[in-house]
C-alpha cells in the first residue's frame with residue numbers, strides 16, 4: 039500500500055518512519071523543506087496511486103481546517119482523507135462535508151502514544167464508514183502496537199467518534215497524571231518518613247493496583263531530576279480536557295476528577311490568584327483577619 043502523509047512534525051515524522059518500517063510506502067508532505075518528500079500538495083496527489091489515501095497529521099484547529107481545504111483542491115472522487123490529529127470531534131462532520139462535495143471520503147482517528155509511538159506503536163481510535171476504515175486497515179495495522187488488533191485499535195463509530203474517544207482518553211490522562219502528581223507532592227512533603235519518594239514509585243511498577251505507563255514515566259522523570267529542580271510548575275493544555283468537561287456539562291454527566299485536573303493546570307499558570315486575593319479581602323472585611331502584602335509583579 040502507498041499513502042500520503044501531510045504533516046511531518048514530531049508525530050508525523052515518526053509515523054512516516056513506523057509505516058515504512060512496516061511495509062507501507064509513504065510519500066510525505068510538509069512545508070519544511072528539510073523533511074518533505076514532495077514540494078507541494080499537488081505533487082503529493084500526483085505521486086499517489088488512485089484511489090488515494092492521505093493521512094493528515096497537523097496541529098488541531100485552524101491548521102487542520104486549512105489543510106483539509108487545500109487537500110480538497112488536489113484530491114478526487116473516491117480518495118480518502120484521515121485526520122489523525124487531536125481535532126475536536128465537532129469539526130469532523132464539517133470536514134467530511136467539505137471533502138464530500140468532491141466525493142472525497144473522510145475518516146477521523148484519535149492517536150495516542152506520543153514520541154514513543156515510533157518504537158511501541160500508537161493506540162488508535164477510528165471514526166468513519168466501515169468501508170473506509172477497512173480500506174485503511176493496513177495503515178492502522180502498521181501504526182498500532184504489536185499484539186491483538188482489538189487491544190490497540192478500535193473502530194469506534196461514525197465520523198467524529200474516533201476523536202470523541204480520544205477526547206475522553208485525554209480527560210482520563212489529565213486525571214491520572216494529576217493523581218500521580220498529588221501523591222508525589224504529599225510524599226515529598228514528608229521526607230522524614232518517606233526517604234526515597236522515587237523509590238516508592240519505582241516499587242509500584244510491578245504488582246500494585248496503580249502500576250501503569252504514566253507511573254513508569256514518572257519514575258523516569260524523577261530519576262532524571264529527583265526534585266524537578268529544572269522544571270517550573272506550569273502546565274499548558276491543548277484543549278482536549280476542556281472539551282471533555284464541555285461535553286460533560288452538555289450531558290449533565292458529573293466529571294469532578296477530570297474537571298479538577300484541568301483546573302489544577304489553570305492554577306499552575308497563575309503567579310497569584312485573583313480569587314484568593316478576594317477571599318483574603320473578604321476575610322479581612324468581616325473578621326479583621328490580616329492580609330499579606332502583594333508580592334511585587336505578582337498579578338495573575
Ligand SMILES: O=C(O)[C@H](O)[C@@H](O)[C@H](O)[C@H](O)COP(=O)(O)O
Pocket residue numbers: 124149150151152208211274275276277278279
Ligand atoms: O495520548 C497521547 O499521546 C497524548 O494525549 C497526546 O495526544 C498529547 O500529548 C496530548 O494532546 C497532550 O495534551 P495536552 O496538551 O492537552 O496536555
